[in-house]
Amino acid sequence: MLYASLDHASFDYGHLPTLFFVAESVLYRLCCDAFQKTYLYSVETKLIKIGSLVFLRLFIYFLHGHLESFKQHLRRLQPYLYALCFSGDSYYKYPNIFSNVQLIMKTMEIIYKKELLSGSIFSPVENKKSYKNIDPDMGGYEINHLLWHCVAAWSCVQKNSPQLNKVLEHLIFHKAQLQKKCWLDSILALLVLGEAAKLNMACLKALMELMRDFLLSIMSVQNQEECCKVDDFSWAWNVVYRYTTILAEICLYATTSNLRKTAFIGFCVCKSSQKDILLVDKSEESPELKETSILGLLEYFSSKMSDNCDQVIWIGYYGLVYNLVKMSWELRGDDEQDGFRNKILQILQKTKDHEKDGRIHNGIHIAQ
CATH class of the missing domain: 1.20.58 (Methane Monooxygenase Hydroxylase; Chain G, domain 1)
Known part of the structure; x- marks a missing residue:
């Protein structure tokens, strides 16, 4: 309470x-x-x-x-x-x-x-010059462009403003800022845009596009062989885990069934989005990251799980199953959501049956 x-x-x-x-x-x-x-x-x-x-x-x-x-x-x-x-x-x-x-x-x-x-x-980034006499390590906290545009998008949704599409275009233009080391701004940006995505499909699409680009960029960098030349992305799991929580909230609390369905399944309505994502043979070539919906991320993360997999992978997978359990509890007693809850329970049961990694089973246990 x-x-x-x-x-x-x-x-x-x-x-x-x-x-x-x-x-x-x-x-x-x-x-x-x-x-x-x-x-x-x-x-x-x-x-x-x-x-x-x-x-x-x-x-x-x-x-x-x-x-x-x-x-x-x-x-x-x-x-x-x-x-x-x-x-x-x-x-x-x-x-x-x-x-x-x-x-x-x-x-x-x-x-x-x-x-x-x-x-x-x-102070916003644009006013940086006005504080040129301030020690950069001690001076004003600068909000990046991505967060500003996420707030602007949320405001447009609240006011039903026709400027929303233009704001989202600018937002996507600054998507690389999600990869900046100050991950708190990134999380705040996702939280704000996530609230807008509960009300608006264009915002949901922008949110999922941001995360897809972020994951592809992070995994590409971390797969490079010359580690000494690669940026430190040890903080990236914070952003990925928070995104899984935001996505789960959209599935539960978005204002329309279409928004909730899209956050869960994704924008692709092809049969591949409905396949048994947890029975992918991990010895096979890993599937491409096409969707950053719950099902899309489950397919992607589960296919890359191993004892020594990247932190982003196992924590992202953990976040998904943890939030799926929370969703199943939240949907109890809602007759209109029985089909949705049954789908979640099927996924969780298959995860228990086929996933051997103890960290993922731990996530299910903690959530219960």
Whole structure:
């Protein structure tokens, strides 16, 4: 209930003291209780999920320059965040949890760097020259063009603006920015565009095109033999995992059945989209990434699974099966969605029967 309340609450400056209280309470419980346990408990999953939403809201307030008078509150969180830095070994094998921990750490890293050391300056990239006298390591936080255009697209959908197609064209033009190392901007861009995609097919198409280009680019770079000349994309799994969650939410909460179906199956209506994706022989040539729908990604990731596969592959696959389980639970009792739920259950059963990787089975178990 607390998570739902946070998710739907308006952005009011008066909420900040409460948000800081919840943030400190969550971190205290994690650092002084949950971290001491030998096994993973469901309360940890819930606390970290709530925490990620709280810190994401704090980050949005930061972008608008509203944290200037809350420096003492920020300092109170520092000891707990320092302890959270050492939680990687505990949570790495649970991407659904670790992704939220990474989100908390990344948002606060940016806030502390800008707020406590140099003050908060919220500046778009276009205004970079106006801050030329500011140390680039300490100055204003710059929002990239991709995120700006995702916000603009969302606004166009809300207002039913005829400018939407033009905005989406510009958005796709900046798709390479999804590959920038500041993955927090990338996640925010996908979250905003995902909200628009729940209402508009053109936005859903743009969202899926962004992820297809991102995955193809990342996998192409990581397949190069001369690793010393390749950029570090160790952060890319954060973007991929978050996308699987966004896609699942579109399947559940999009306003039309056509949007929900497209997010699940993809735009291709050919028979290949309906084939048994989990019975692909991994010794055969891996299928091409054609769709970044749930079924398209299942086919792609499952065909590339191995003990030493790339982090993006197994975490992307984990994210899909984890969210499929969550979707099946969410659809219980909805008679109109029985067919959809049965399809999900069939996929999950085939995954259990044919997938040997323990990490994927772990994702199913944790979600249940």
